Amino acid sequence: MAQTLRQSDPDFEAKFAAFLAGKREASEDVDRAVREIIDGVRKNGDKALIDYSRRFDRIDLEKTGIAVTEAEIDAAVAAAPQETVQALELARDRIRAHHERQMPVDDRYTDPLGVELGSRWTAVESVGLYVPGGTASYPSSVLMNAVPAKVAGVERIVMVVPSPDGVLNPLVLVAARLAGVSEIYRVGGAQAVAALAFGTQTIASVVKIVGPGNAYVAAAKRLVFGTVGIDMIAGPSEVLVVADRDNDPDWIAADLLAQAEHDTAAQSILMTDDEDFARSVEEAVERQLRTLPRAATAAASWRDFGAVILVKDFETALPLINRIAAEHLELAIADPEALLPKIRNAGAIFLGKYTPEVIGDYVGGSNHVLPTARSARFSSGLSVLDYIKRTSILKLGPDQLRALGPAAIALARAEGLDAHGRSVAIRLNL
Amino acid sequence: MAQTLRQSDPDFEAKFAAFLAGKREASEDVDRAVREIIDGVRKNGDKALIDYSRRFDRIDLEKTGIAVTEAEIDAAVAAAPQETVQALELARDRIRAHHERQMPVDDRYTDPLGVELGSRWTAVESVGLYVPGGTASYPSSVLMNAVPAKVAGVERIVMVVPSPDGVLNPLVLVAARLAGVSEIYRVGGAQAVAALAFGTQTIASVVKIVGPGNAYVAAAKRLVFGTVGIDMIAGPSEVLVVADRDNDPDWIAADLLAQAEHDTAAQSILMTDDEDFARSVEEAVERQLRTLPRAATAAASWRDFGAVILVKDFETALPLINRIAAEHLELAIADPEALLPKIRNAGAIFLGKYTPEVIGDYVGGSNHVLPTARSARFSSGLSVLDYIKRTSILKLGPDQLRALGPAAIALARAEGLDAHGRSVAIRLNL
Structure with missing residues (x-):
């Protein structure tokens, strides 16, 4: 059962501030181990990748090879359900169409003094895309990271993905093929990040590394930053659903659970002006949990980090919405367009009752890599801008x-x- | 005397790769000290600022106050040489005009299915600008950091600047006034960064922190990242001057020394296709060093990190230019426009013999905060984009x-x- 915060309570501000300050992740101190792994890869190259993969992934890269072959990808494509391939193609095309609109145009002009000035955009030459293994090995994330790089004009897109016990998610290979990934290597962890940053005999180094990963991957990215560029370090996912009473409680409950099933550290927040509606949603959450395969994860997330915020009305709630600065913000209210201009901090906003956040995860076209943990106050979701850089020109x-x-x-x-x-x-x- | 690398030498590639891999900064490990200072400010607020300033800056903030008063700024403006104020105004106006062109436009559209999509840009609500004290307390940097924030629409621009022995550079106050800085506090070091990130009784916290600083400031910015946004961590400055023989060696020598006088870790590189010309420039460097007030700094930089790269011709030198990925790139050659489209990695490019890099430091209009240490391969100079963030919209x-x-x-x-x-x-x- 999630906690409830009432805007009408006299101590609401203190409770809300404490809620905002709450941390959802224990920061693991893995820096020393990661430093050793990076040093190992810098010194021993492929041999280090083979050793670490044997140790951490229980796989013999000397037998399988480090690179995933074209034949393996062909086989994955052939074996994939037609419906899934078509859904990935639809997602790929929609992501591409949306991200093509993000490309800035070069600017070159002469000012009144006759000084020529300019801003010129060029693509990063090569990108390394980290893809987690196991249950968090998502084909949709491959598309979300690789398609904007392709749109930006990155020539070389290198994917690394661990293959624990030799297992690779075939749909990740399919998504890589569809997105135009140039090379795939079956390595993961800090050793894969080190290989991308410094290169080995098999893997040529890249200029920038993107993509989600566990604490070791995040620490490795931080440590190689400077040698290469990195994207943001993403935290656990979160959603803020702003809903009035004129919603089906089951729809809203499903949205809250879609976020909660990601991770026990995920966060689902319902903000409403109607306490009876809030109670109905809470009941629907409990009811739906009973039939959810990932119920244990979702229930823990909802219990530990979920919240119901009862507000007087949505207009006075605006400062709260902006302080939460949610990664995902659903506006399931009668007139979401009226509120929209006043919302300043959010990774992505989903307008109206027929726009569940899940559409944005897959096929909306916008990117699902978004700023978490209130960082939407100062940063943006992944876009083509993450794969290009600007040079100033003066003459x-x-x-x-x-x-x-x-x-x-x-x-x-x-x-x-x-x-x-x-x-x-x-x-x-x- | 700088080292010389010849493209025609058989071992050039190995030497060039070693040159690129060279580090110019010893990384000081100050994390523990900085962590303590941050904890002190979080726990004790203003009192910690007063204690640390007494200890590190030998100043009694209880007497002077933490905030710089309007009267102090008025006095600085009144006392400043008219010529300098006018130069700052010219710089401010040119920076503003150039950066106004960088503002992206919001995008809202309906796709063929009837799905509404959008990208909406909003300004970061508040920014903290760190300004170093002492000799590196540059009014031009105040303009370069604050004017784009103002253009972006940031409502609250908070400047912190240490005041060692009670001394403040009055021109920094003048630049702050001209740029539209909202608040100024006479604190520096990690304690100032902590105050900006977490707030004290006197200084309200900000959303993002920008600006250069020493190892303590850089470490503090890294540690508070996440709680607030930060800009890039800048390294020592560098210039690559690509020049043919039809240049006055004294002009080119002056450009190399302008970079070298910043810091013993700064780097000046001359790339030319004419060895006689190279020797003339080197002689001019030695000659000009004799009359340079900051000769000790410039000579050390030129000796330890300077380089002359002799190339066959500028066309075949292009891959080298792109691998160096210089912060500042001067093209002092007959037809710089011919080379320009093939240059991919550079923070800023200065075209032709009448565009010394120094113009870009002050009055060109483009930003002088640029990616150092080869990071132009994956990142850009400071712009309005650093003060805004994008929200995706889906309906x-x-x-x-x-x-x-x-x-x-x-x-x-x-x-x-x-x-x-x-x-x-x-x-x-x-």
Whole structure:
């Protein structure tokens, strides 16, 4: 049973602040182990990958090879249910169409002084995509990470995925093929991250590493950051469902459970202005849990981190919504468009009663890699911008240097940087 | 005397790779000290700021106050040389004009199925700007960090700057006023970062922290990341000057020294196709060093990290330029525009002989906060994008859910996420 917070209670602010400050993850200190693994891969290359995979994944890469072969991918595609392949294709096409709209255009212009300025975007040359093994090995995440890279123009997309006991999720291979992944290696953990960052005999290094992973993978990404770029370090998933009484409690309960089934550290929050409706949703949650295969996970998440927030009305609740800054925000209310302009912090917003968040996980077209743990206050979901970078361009002729030079010299002198001043003055015979 | 690398030498590739792999900074391990300071500020608030400032900056904040007063800023503005204020105003206006062009537009559209999608940009609510004290307390950096925040629409821009022995650079206060900084506090170091991240009685917390600082500041930013957003952690500055023989060696030498005078760990690289020209530039460097106030710093940088790279021609040098991925790249060659489209990795490019990099430091209009240490391969300079974040928007009606729902259900089942499938199926009576 989730906790309930009432906006009308006199101590609501203190309770709400404590709720926001709550941590859902114990931070494992794995840095030392990860440092050793990275050093091992840097020193011994493929041999280290073979050793670690034998130890952690109980697989003999000397037999299987490190690279997944085209024949293996062909076999996975042939064996996959037609319905699933078609659903992945639909998702791929919709993700591509949406992300193509995100490509910024280069800007080159001349200002009134005749100075030419510009911003030019270019793709990162190569990207490494980490895909977890086991139950969290999701083909949809392969699409969400790889398709925007492809749209951005990344030439080389390298996937790594652990193969515990030799098992690979065939749908992950199918998704990789559909998304245009260039190379796949059956390695995981910190050793895979190290291989992507520093290269081995088999795996050439990449420029940036993206994708979710466990504590070891996250620590390895942090440690190789600088040598390569990394994406955000994602925390457990969360949803805030804002719903009025005119909803079927079973629909809303299903949405809360869809988030809760991900992880015991996931968080589902219901915000409503009607206590009776809240109780009906809670009952529906308990009822649906009985028939849910992942009930143990979902029940723990709901009990430990779930919450019902009872508000006076949705207008006065806006500051609370913005403080929660949810990864996923459902607005299951009569007029979601009226609230939308006032919502500032959210990873993604799902409008109306026929837009369950799950659509965004798979086939909406927008990205499902979104900022967690209130970081939507300062960061964005994954997009083509994560796979490109901007170069500034500046061009002056003699006239422009004469016009701007004296101000540059004045500022250089004010900052005590004489060589800076000289670099301009010498060109102007000053 | 800088080292020389010749593309024609048989062992060039090995030498160039070693040159690229060279580290210019000893990483100080200050994490433990910084953790204690952060804990101190979280526990004791203003009192901790007062204690640490007494200890590290030899200043009594109980006498001076933590906040810099409007009267102090007025006095700084009144006392500043008119020429410097005007130069700062010119820089501010040019930075503003350039960065206004960077604002992305919101996108809201309906796809052929009738699904509504969108990307909406909103400003970060508040930003903390760290400004170093002492000789690296640059008014130009205040403009470069604060003006894009203002353009982005950040409501609250909070500046912190240490005041060692009670001294504040008055031009930093002037720049803050011109840029529209909302609040200024005379605290620095890890304690200032902690105050910005967690708040004290006097300083309300912010959502994101930007700006350069020493090892303590960088470590503190890394440690508070997650609670707040942070910008990139900048390393020492660098320039790659690509120059043909038709340059005045003194101009090019001045450009190399402008970079070298920043820091003994700064790096200046000359790439040319003419060995005689290279020798003339080296002689000009030695000559100019004699009259440079910061000669000790510049000479050490040039000796330890400077380099002359002799290439066959600039076309075949392109892969080297892209591998160096310089923060600043000057193209002092006859036809820089011909090379430009093939250059992929650089923070900023300065075209032609009348565009010394120093113009970009101050009055060009583009930002001088740029990716260092080869990170231009995967990241960009500071821009309005660092002060805004994107929210995805998705809206389906019953028809759209009927069209897309079955594919979402198929993928949810394939991933073993039954509650995901149910959240869609329950709305379709499936």
